[in-house]
Amino acid sequence: MKIFNTVDKLINYGLYNKMINPLDVQFCLNRVLNVLSLEDYEGKFDGVDSYVKSEEPKEEISEILSEFLDYAIENKLIEDSITEKDIFDTEIMATITELPSVVNSKFNDLYKNSPLEATNYFYKLGLNSNYIRRDRIAKDKKWTVDTEYGVLDVTINLSKPEKDPKAIAAALKSKAAAYPKCQLCVENEGYKGRLNHPARGNHRIIRIDIDGEEWGFQYSPYVYYNEHCIVFNTKHVPMKIDESAFRKLFSFVSSFPHYFVGSNADLPIVGGSILTHEHFQGGHYEFAMERAEIVTPLKFNGFDDVSAGIVKWPMSVIRISSENSESLVNLAAKILDAWRGYTDEDAFIFAETDGTPHNTITPIARMRDGKYELDLVLRNNITTDEHPLGVYHPHEEYHHIKKENIGLIEVMGLAVLPARLKSELEIVASKIINGEDLRADEVTEKHADWVDDIKNRYDDINKENVNQIIEKETGIVFKKVLECAGVYKDTEEGKKAFLRFVDYCNK
Numbered sequence: 001m002k003i004f005n006t007v008d009k010l011i012n013y014g015l016y017n018k019m020i021n022p023l024d025v026q027f028c029l030n031r032v033l034n035v036l037s038l039e040d041y042e043g044k045f046d047g048v049d050s051y052v053k054s055e056e057p058k059e060e061i062s063e064i065l066s067e068f069l070d071y072a073i074e075n076k077l078i079e080d081s082i083t084e085k086d087i088f089d090t091e092i093m094a095t096i097t098e099l100p101s102v103v104n105s106k107f108n109d110l111y112k113n114s115p116l117e118a119t120n121y122f123y124k125l126g127l128n129s130n131y132i133r134r135d136r137i138a139k140d141k142k143w144t145v146d147t148e149y150g151v152l153d154v155t156i157n158l159s160k161p162e163k164d165p166k167a168i169a170a171a172l173k174s175k176a177a178a179y180p181k182c183q184l185c186v187e188n189e190g191y192k193g194r195l196n197h198p199a200r201g202n203h204r205i206i207r208i209d210i211d212g213e214e215w216g217f218q219y220s221p222y223v224y225y226n227e228h229c230i231v232f233n234t235k236h237v238p239m240k241i242d243e244s245a246f247r248k249l250f251s252f253v254s255s256f257p258h259y260f261v262g263s264n265a266d267l268p269i270v271g272g273s274i275l276t277h278e279h280f281q282g283g284h285y286e287f288a289m290e291r292a293e294i295v296t297p298l299k300f301n302g303f304d305d306v307s308a309g310i311v312k313w314p315m316s317v318i319r320i321s322s323e324n325s326e327s328l329v330n331l332a333a334k335i336l337d338a339w340r341g342y343t344d345e346d347a348f349i350f351a352e353t354d355g356t357p358h359n360t361i362t363p364i365a366r367m368r369d370g371k372y373e374l375d376l377v378l379r380n381n382i383t384t385d386e387h388p389l390g391v392y393h394p395h396e397e398y399h400h401i402k403k404e405n406i407g408l409i410e411v412m413g414l415a416v417l418p419a420r421l422k423s424e425l426e427i428v429a430s431k432i433i434n435g436e437d438l439r440a441d442e443v444t445e446k447h448a449d450w451v452d453d454i455k456n457r458y459d460d461i462n463k464e465n466v467n468q469i470i471e472k473e474t475g476i477v478f479k480k481v482l483e484c485a486g487v488y489k490d491t492e493e494g495k496k497a498f499l500r501f502v503d504y505c506n507k
């Protein structure tokens with residue numbers, strides 16, 4: 001039967017990528033047969049030869065898995081839906097992904113030699129185990145845009161699976177889930193998944209020490225940027241930005257000096273999507289914000305071992321750096337404390353209204369030239385009648401491109417744009433070239449004012465340059481959205497207001 005040939009391809013793939021130890025071949029292949037509900041095996045592997053050799057796989061893992069999926073649908077093991085297919089092919093991969101204890105022990109052995117080797121191994125495992133779905137990541141659209149703040153990154157992420165209509169309907173009927181508590185909990189490691197929860201049979205977590213506590217380290221399956229990792233408390237406790245959060249960030253970069261790490265702010269609107277589970281995001285990537293330079297040096301009383309300044313960035317960033325991480329923790333805590341309680345009506349900064357707090361910070365830590373560095377991004381989540389979604393949030397005129405919260409990743413200069421934009425921008429381009437009315441179509445109507453303005457600024461838009469112009473202009477909208485999110489604007493008046501806050505910190 002053809003299916004045995006597919007099983008053999010999978011076992012060969014696992015051996016070749018060192019996911020299967022030769023001693024485990026018989027065991028793994030029996031586990032695969034179990035997922036396929038097969039009682040016989042007529043393939044080429046057996047457990048006799050513990051020195052079995054592998055060959056370089058001729059196919060991508062996604063191609064091998066699609067053969068399994070075809071078999072499962074034909075034989076009515078699953079229905080032909082995105083969710084059921086994802087659960088099924090993840091269970092197949094789970095049979096050849098080593099146990100967490102083995103993965104942790106390999107990681108720790110490599111770490112003794114170098115943290116870089118350890119993360120290289122773990123990232124490669126995420127790819128090889130199909131936990132990170134390479135074929136889906138390849139569909140993401142990515143480009144860069146040159147601005148006065150440096151080269152910003154833009155991505156339209158298409159790798160998050162589309163919402164499955166069957167799954168949405170089933171999720172409505174099912175009762176609220178208590179297990180796993182959330183998508184970040186350790187309970188996800190090895191979890192089969194269900195209609196309203198992703199399949200995690202091939203998911204592995206490295207246990208690391210964060211300032212004396214046991215935390216988890218994993219990669220994001222959606223990889224918004226290179227080696228996009230998530231560092232999270234093994235307990236389901238809420239996000240909190242305080243002095244200890246700064247210390248935890250430095251604890252991570254001390255252990256992984258080739259990675260940056262940052263945290264979303266801990267208030268709605270300016271925070272991330274999961275505020276209920278304490279976590280950071282990091283990775284092996286240099287964002288535009290990291291390359292941005294200090295424009296206004298600052299001095300903080302009592303912190304002679306710290307250099308500080310305001311960063312040339314559309315949002316309001318204080319950068320502090322020192323060889324002494326504890327000085328940075330103390331200064332960051334002092335700045336945070338001052339900011340939480342700070343009101344400057346002339347600059348429309350209100351610490352609270354009707355008892356609801358508005359001020360918080362998005363912090364990002366890294367090592368630079370042997371020194372610790374921390375970027376503190378001042379955030380405020382006040383809303384008004386004019387800006388019901390937030391004053392320091394993308395304004396309505398830009399919602400046709402970006403309406404969502406400006407979280408940690410955007411703050412650093414990477415626009416994560418909604419999947420709908422891929423087709424919308426293609427339609428916009430074709431309408432510009434064909435001279436069609438954008439307002440006559442409800443899909444493109446919302447982009448019409450933006451396109452009118454673009455047409456006024458370019459003499460010649462043609463088939464050859466239209467996509468390039470749209471990409472560039474999309475990036476410029478992202479820059480303006482970041483300026484919306486900046487509590488102090490990049491103007492003389494904004495700078496004066498910013499310095500008033502720094503004076504306040506020094507009092």
Ligand SMILES: [Zn+2]
Pocket residue numbers: 181182183184185186235236237276277
């Ligand atoms: Zn959780």
